[in-house]
Structure formats: structure tokens, C-alpha cells
Amino acid sequence: MIHEIRTYDLKPRSVPEFEKRAGEMIEGRVKYSPLGGFWSTEVGPLNQVVHIWPYEDLNARTDIR
Known part of the structure; x- marks a missing residue:
């Protein structure tokens, strides 16, 4: 499993x-x-938003994105 973390x-x-x-x-x-x-x-660093998207693997992320 991999996680995409967006900030x-x-x-x-x-x-x-x-x-x-x-x-x-x-x-x-x-x-x-x-x-x-x-x-x-x-x-801490104000005005920041973070979200995380889990994927089975890199291929799954590529297919979804």
C-alpha cells in the first residue's frame, strides 16, 4: 500500500x-x-491543509489519477 500526502x-x-x-x-x-x-x-504552520489518499499500489494510483 502507498499513500499520497497532499499539503x-x-x-x-x-x-x-x-x-x-x-x-x-x-x-x-x-x-x-x-x-x-x-x-x-x-x-505550527498556519493556513495549511493536508489530505491523504491511500492506494493499493503505484499502478492503482496511476489508473485512478
């Missing part, structure tokens, strides 16, 4: 809008692969 550095005060838009697209996206996790930072 986005956002403009200040834009995290709520990003989370709203991500929530709107998640339903369509999880048809292809499950969402492993979705977080936004409250301490």
Missing part, C-alpha cells in the same frame, strides 16, 4: 472556504479511491 499552503483566512469547496468535491472523488484523512492546522 496545501493557503492564503490567510482562506481555510474555511477551502474546506467548504473540498467538502463539495469529496463525494465525487471517493468514488475512485477512499479518503484517508483531511486536516487543517491550528498550531
Whole structure:
């Protein structure tokens, strides 16, 4: 199994809008692969969103992407 970890550095005060838009697209996206996790930072590097997508292997990721 492999995991794709995506980290986005956002403009200040834009995290709520990003989370709203991500929530709107998640339903369509999880048809292809499950969402492993979705977080936004409250301490440390602020205005950051991280999500994880697990795949069986690199071929599965390539097929889905």
C-alpha cells in the first residue's frame, strides 16, 4: 500500500472556504479511491491543509489519477 500526502499552503483566512469547496468535491472523488484523512492546522504552520489518499499500489494510483 502507498499513500499520497497532499499539503496545501493557503492564503490567510482562506481555510474555511477551502474546506467548504473540498467538502463539495469529496463525494465525487471517493468514488475512485477512499479518503484517508483531511486536516487543517491550528498550531505550527498556519493556513495549511493536508489530505491523504491511500492506494493499493503505484499502478492503482496511476489508473485512478
